[in-house]
Amino acid sequence: MITEQQRHYIMSRIRGKATKPELLVRSWLWKHGYRYRLNVNSVPGRPDIVLRRYRTAIFVNGCFWHGHEECGKPSIPKRNTEFWVTKIARNRERDQRNYKDLHDAGWYVSVIWECQLKKNNIEATMRSIEHALNTHLLEMYKCKNYNNNTN
Numbered sequence: 001m002i003t004e005q006q007r008h009y010i011m012s013r014i015r016g017k018a019t020k021p022e023l024l025v026r027s028w029l030w031k032h033g034y035r036y037r038l039n040v041n042s043v044p045g046r047p048d049i050v051l052r053r054y055r056t057a058i059f060v061n062g063c064f065w066h067g068h069e070e071c072g073k074p075s076i077p078k079r080n081t082e083f084w085v086t087k088i089a090r091n092r093e094r095d096q097r098n099y100k101d102l103h104d105a106g107w108y109v110s111v112i113w114e115c116q117l118k119k120n121n122i123e124a125t126m127r128s129i130e131h132a133l134n135t136h137l138l139e140m141y142k143c144k145n146y147n148n149n150t151n
């Protein structure tokens with residue numbers, strides 16, 4: 001059986017609603033003055049959060065669904081193990097394709113993992129995202145050939 005959390009995730013995907021980790025990231029960004037757009041179809045890979053000014057796409061990945069290896073392997077359900085392993089592997093492949101497509105289209109990609117958004121590490125995580133955003137902005141200004149054709 002799937003866990004309550006997984007079921008919740010599936011339902012929220014079906015309804016097109018944001019997951020809790022996404023909401024945490026969005027509210028932090030908003031509070032700190034970053035304006036963003038959600039699920040922009042015109043951007044490759046349809047990222048969760050898009051900050052055009054920083055030409056940055058942010059993905060907020062659930063550790064289970066996207067197979068985060070660094071956080072002690074979220075447990076695969078005992079039943080239908082094969083199904084879940086395949087599904088997660090596919091998600092990871094799709095992620096990599098999306099990141100590459102974005103990169104090729106001149107976007108910066110930031111990936112935030114669900115496990116990096118706990119009470120004790122969310123601030124550090126978001127500060128490092130903020131740092132990345134400012135670095136991206138700086139790089140764009142430094143790059144003389146950058147042409148602003150994003151809008």
Ligand SMILES: [Zn+2]
Pocket residue numbers: 063068070071113114115116
């Ligand atoms: Zn994780």
